[in-house]
Amino acid sequence: MLFLLLPLLTALFPGGDSEGGFEEPVSYHLIQISSFYNHSWKHLGSGWLGKLETHRWNSSSGTIIFLYPWSRGNFSNNELMDLEKFFHTYFINHQGFYISQLMFKDSFDLQVALGCELHSGKAFVGFLQIAIQGFEFMSFQNETFLPSPKGGEKAQKACLLLNLSPAFKHTIHRLISDICPRFTLGLLDAGKTYLQRQVKPEAWLTSGPNPGSGHLLLVCHVSGFYPKPVWVMWMRGEQEQQGTQRGDILPNADGTWYLRATLDVAAGEAAGLACRVKHSSLGGQDLILHWGAPHRSLGLILLAVIVALALLTGLGFWLRKHWTYYEAPGRAFLLK
Numbered sequence: 407m408l409f410l411l412l413p414l415l416t417a418l419f420p421g422g423d424s425e426g427g428f429e430e431p432v433s434y435h436l437i438q439i440s441s442f443y444n445h446s447w448k449h450l451g452s453g454w455l456g457k458l459e460t461h462r463w464n465s466s467s468g469t470i471i472f473l474y475p476w477s478r479g480n481f482s483n484n485e486l487m488d489l490e491k492f493f494h495t496y497f498i499n500h501q502g503f504y505i506s507q508l509m510f511k512d513s514f515d516l517q518v519a520l521g522c523e524l525h526s527g528k529a530f531v532g533f534l535q536i537a538i539q540g541f542e543f544m545s546f547q548n549e550t551f552l553p554s555p556k557g558g559e560k561a562q563k564a565c566l567l568l569n570l571s572p573a574f575k576h577t578i579h580r581l582i583s584d585i586c587p588r589f590t591l592g593l594l595d596a597g598k599t600y601l602q603r604q605v606k607p608e609a610w611l612t613s614g615p616n617p618g619s620g621h622l623l624l625v626c627h628v629s630g631f632y633p634k635p636v637w638v639m640w641m642r643g644e645q646e647q648q649g650t651q652r653g654d655i656l657p658n659a660d661g662t663w664y665l666r667a668t669l670d671v672a673a674g675e676a677a678g679l680a681c682r683v684k685h686s687s688l689g690g691q692d693l694i695l696h697w698g699a700p701h702r703s704l705g706l707i708l709l710a711v712i713v714a715l716a717l718l719t720g721l722g723f724w725l726r727k728h729w730t731y732y733e734a735p736g737r738a739f740l741l742k
């Protein structure tokens with residue numbers, strides 16, 4: 407019986423190992439979105455390892471929220487507390503700066519991106535960019551604040567004032583050129599089990615909204631996979647269907663990804679089509695779902711029935727060996 411079950415199990419639960427790597431260029435950056443409205447400020451702050459949010463700023467307590475157990479990287483509590491203090495005073499100081507020094511009035515939005523990115527796998531390059539009302543305002547290069555052309559006179563004045571403080575410039579430089587690269591490397595190391603995990607996709611088929619008379623829209627949903635790179639195609643045998651339309655790869659709430667691939671076909675031509683999924687977690691055993699084929703849960707039901715039959719057969723043999731039948735008219739007793 408086990409010989410029968412093994413191939414079935416491997417068909418239902420394909421496995422395999424494969425090497426995982428980082429999918430995005432290595433970078434870490436902080437994003438600040440502040441809005442001044444009705445005489446008061448609202449701040450949102452977050453920290454991103456590539457496209458993964460790893461930190462948030464709690465502006466009511468002035469503290470860092472660590473979104474993962476490994477979000478502290480390899481920094482000590484003291485070093486993290488120093489950073490918290492720095493950002494806390496920064497948030498307080500810069501609030502007045504735009505209003506009193508630059509005479510921004512009424513309501514306005516401010517965005518800051520600050521961080522470091524690994525260039526050509528060798529050296530980290532730090533960056534700081536500030537935008538106001540969605541337009542580039544100023545940046546930081548070579549330890550100097552530089553106004554953006556679109557920032558006008560206000561940007562020039564802001565840079566003039568900020569460049570007067572060597573201490574502030576030095577701190578920003580240290581933040582993006584020393585602290586950020588060290589923190590990023592420590593974070594990548596601390597989080598590597600999570601970042602290099604392989605999560606297998608689930609796939610299912612549905613028909614989409616009717617695309618027109620006599621046509622079918624076949625939809626192949628692929629969900630819950632990690633990392634992001636994935637290959638999904640509608641196939642007829644080994645023939646890739648060029649009409650396959652891929653949607654955008656969308657994030658699931660748990661950090662995995664979702665993608666759908668659709669194919670518009672004449673109703674009579676749907677039979678024989680299959681959706682094929684390749685993903686690093688599948689170890690070369692592609693997921694193939696045939697249009698109109700029984701659902702995977704049928705396979706599970708079949709498995710349950712086979713197991714139940716096997717148990718019953720075993721029980722039957724055991725009973726035959728250990729018990730004898732005494733049959734009375736209309737009733738059967740089991741006797742030892």
Ligand SMILES: *[C@@H]1O[C@H](CO)[C@@H](O)[C@H](O)[C@H]1NC(C)=O
Nearest residue numbers: 442443444445446447512513
């Ligand atoms: C503006 O803020 C004041 C208090 O600071 C509040 O009473 C008022 O309702 C606010 N107005 C709007 C439009 O939010």
Ligand SMILES: *[C@@H]1O[C@H](CO)[C@@H](O)[C@H](O)[C@H]1NC(C)=O
Nearest residue numbers: 463464465466467468469471
């Ligand atoms: C932010 O800080 C406040 C005040 O200390 C606290 O009550 C709140 O739970 C914190 N929020 C988060 C998401 O940690």
Ligand SMILES: *[C@@H]1O[C@H](CO)[C@@H](O)[C@H](O)[C@H]1NC(C)=O
Nearest residue numbers: 545546547548549550551552
């Ligand atoms: C920064 O300084 C380097 C040399 O120190 C120079 O080659 C480069 O052009 C400068 N970049 C900017 C944007 O000023």
Ligand SMILES: *[C@@H]1O[C@H](CO)[C@@H](O)[C@H](O)[C@H]1NC(C)=O
Nearest residue numbers: 480481482588589591592595
């Ligand atoms: C953290 O790890 C990075 C990279 O391995 C290293 O350069 C750094 O010295 C470590 N410790 C701290 C406190 O940054």
